[in-house]
Amino acid sequence: MEKKPTIKTIAKIAGVSHVTVSKALRDAPDISSQTKARIVQIATDIGYTPNAAARNLSTNNSGTIGMIVPAMGENTAYNAIFNEISAVAAENGYCVMLGSSHRDIELEKKHCKMMVENRVGALIVASCTSDVSHIKDICKNMIPVLFVGGKTDPNEKYSMLCDYRYSATLAVEHLYSLGHRDIAFFAYGPDNLTIRQKEEGFVTEMSKRGLPPKIFKTGHASNTLAAGMELTEQLIAQNNLPTAIWCASDLMAVGVINALKSHGLSAPEDVSVIGHDDLYFDLFPDITLTTLHTPMAEIGRAAVNLALSLMNCEKEVESRQLFRTSLVVRHTTGNCK
Amino acid sequence: MEKKPTIKTIAKIAGVSHVTVSKALRDAPDISSQTKARIVQIATDIGYTPNAAARNLSTNNSGTIGMIVPAMGENTAYNAIFNEISAVAAENGYCVMLGSSHRDIELEKKHCKMMVENRVGALIVASCTSDVSHIKDICKNMIPVLFVGGKTDPNEKYSMLCDYRYSATLAVEHLYSLGHRDIAFFAYGPDNLTIRQKEEGFVTEMSKRGLPPKIFKTGHASNTLAAGMELTEQLIAQNNLPTAIWCASDLMAVGVINALKSHGLSAPEDVSVIGHDDLYFDLFPDITLTTLHTPMAEIGRAAVNLALSLMNCEKEVESRQLFRTSLVVRHTTGNCK
DNA sequence: TTGAAAGCGCTACCAT
DNA sequence: ATGGTAGCGCTTTCAA
DSSP states (O other), X not given: OOOOOOHHHHHHHHTSOHHHHHHHHTTOTTSOHHHHHHHHHHHHHHTOOOOHHHHHHHHTOOOEEEEEESOSSSSOSHHHHHHHHHHHHHHTTOEEEEEEOTTOHHHHHHHXXXXXXXXXXXXXXXXXXXXXXXXXXXXXXXXXEEEESTXXXXXXXEEEEEEHHHHHHHHHHHHHHTTOOSEEEEEEESOOHHHHHHHHHHHHHHHHTTOOOEEEEEEEGGGHHHHHHHXXXXXXXXXXXXXXXXXXSHHHHHHHHHHHHHTTOOTTTTXXXXXXXXXXXXXXXXXXXXXXXXXXXXXXXXXXXXXXXXHTTOOOSOEEEEEEOEEEOOSSOOOOO | OXXXXXXXXXXXXXXXXXXXXXXXXXXXTTSOHHHHHHHHHHHHHHTOOOOHHHHHHHHTOOOEEEXXXXXXXXXXXXXXXXXXXXXXXXXXXXXXXXXXXXXXXXXXXXXXXXXXXXXXXXXXXXXSSSOOHHHHHHHTTTSOEEEESTTOOTTOSEEEEEEHHHHHHHHHXXXXXXXXXXXXXXXXXXXXXXXXXXXXXXXXXXXXXXXOOEEEEEEEGGGHHHHHHXXXXXXHHTTOOOSEEEESSHHHHHHHHHHHHHTTOOTTTTOEEEOSBOOSTTTOTTOOOBEEEOOHHHHHHHHHHHHHHXXXXXXXXXXXXXXXXXXXXXXXXXXXX
16 A cells, blocks of 8 residues: 555645645635646646545534434335435535444444544444444534434424324224224334323224224334234234234334235235335345335434534524325225225 | 634644644654644634544645445435445545536536545545546546456456356356256346356256256346346246246246236245345345346445555555355245245 | 644644 | 644734
8 A cells, every 4th residue: 555645745746835836726716727727737637636624623514414224224214314414415525434233232332432533523423322422422522313113202402303103093093994994003112202192192093983993012122023923813813803903113023924925815805914114125126015104214214414504503402303104105005894 | 604714723722833733732752742642622622623634734635535326215225335345445544525526427426526636645446347447547547446346347456346157156156056956047138257257067967966047137227127027027938937046136036926926926925036136136036036136335444444454555466356246044045846 | 825823623643 | 741833734814
């Protein structure tokens, strides 16, 4: 690896001061166009690359945005959110530092600390816990922190989250309009904000229509597919299957459909099934689950944009952004027979 | 956002020089323990966070590693590779800058350029093209570049790749030992290194056993599930179904199984099916596809470790690392009847 | 139009 | 044990 040329290297070659080089490369108005041309020429000739770290040190700016997630992949929406953040950040000339906490709070803290030390201009956090005081302690009001993801406290100063009550509205509305009256909501543990909202929304929407809100819960977030199968098996055993089921996750819905299948039943013929998230169905073009789409890209875009304006001190006192899911009708819901 | 304290702030409070503070905080041997204790106390009191950018500027070190991928998620192995890279980098005190090129070469260049400007110590690239001259042009021998991923030229100086020929060895061996003699390999377009290796390996292994290597190819990498279904449909129509099929991707295998199902056939009862990659099956605990596992975490770990040693100038002239897939026997392969 | 001087926050080197 | 000085690569300010 060779040593990288600096503006001084160029200055020496051009026979001017390094200040002139600095200005010329930034296309300052007070440098003659000949000088500029000559300097730019030399710069490309010797393969000069500006040192952003040095520039940022001197301008007290940051060229990077930090992001911390529990993990990439593994049935999370962070892939899509990150892809969008990366794109928008790049458009604006920013790099993204990404850290995977592996759902370990200590590692999360470590990433946070390293990013603060590296002076990211803002931090976008999808925490693995709902208590995020450890993050705030580290960032100490010195760098803006925005929260995304299901664990986010809706009272956070900067947060982008999804209205899961509205998901219930869409789900029940859709099923009701298809003639369903015996509708169940399937959820899993542990009880968290996300699940609670869906549940509340479900109760509201069902009650509004004078229907009893059947709610069933089992299993754990780490394997909602199994939870879906389990609940379905139970209801079949009790001969208590509803005509429609809304599941708190897509995988849970897939589990429901699996279980139905193993009993010779199917969706939507015997039971209508709706999922939630619309994750990874880009991968499975043939999985035709009716579901509620979470606007990952929009959330990502909103997060960077807020981060950018916060970094540039267009001081927003607070900004809580609420996103809505949308209904994607595929082929697992149909008229009630 | 308040202004961040610096070592000078601490120096002023402690009534010592900023040099002493710098040394004390780095636990230098030539500072009295009392002074150290006092300074450390002040530092935590006022919430001091060292500025890594400034330190790196002065030590000519880099605290970050760059990584560029075509996209996160979307049926790629980069999730798992990144998670591991992030963990190992953090262990060593490094941040990872990650960029998603969205399979756009211009965006890939932009990310690369920004990362070089931000002085990443090394760059790990999973390019979206096999010609990576644009990357090298930008990095100009000034920062080490390691390549991972299917498009990697095996002759690259620093590369971590998988021996897909060996995948064929494992697949054919397994099927042969189960008594299968009529074995087909299903692939998709476009023709690339990865596919070619699997194909070559397949031909070798079959020929070695005196068996005709049946190879079928259709569709496109973007939807291998459909390709799998299509080929299966064709062979069923021609009444030419083999007793075992090895697919170039897991999704393709899922497609095969789907198509079989729709004809009342199943794996392994009627046809044994093997996939490739072992991707996202952590998500689907009930998908019990026999497949070839790609060691993503190992590749990630090897990549960071090489990057770190390269950054610290333990100059390796070159380092081509080859990884092997391993057979994961689940429930879609069985004895030939 | 150009550049000398100072400074961003830190470390290295060498006196004291 | 402590600190002055210089310098990392860059920008800003201001004088020439």
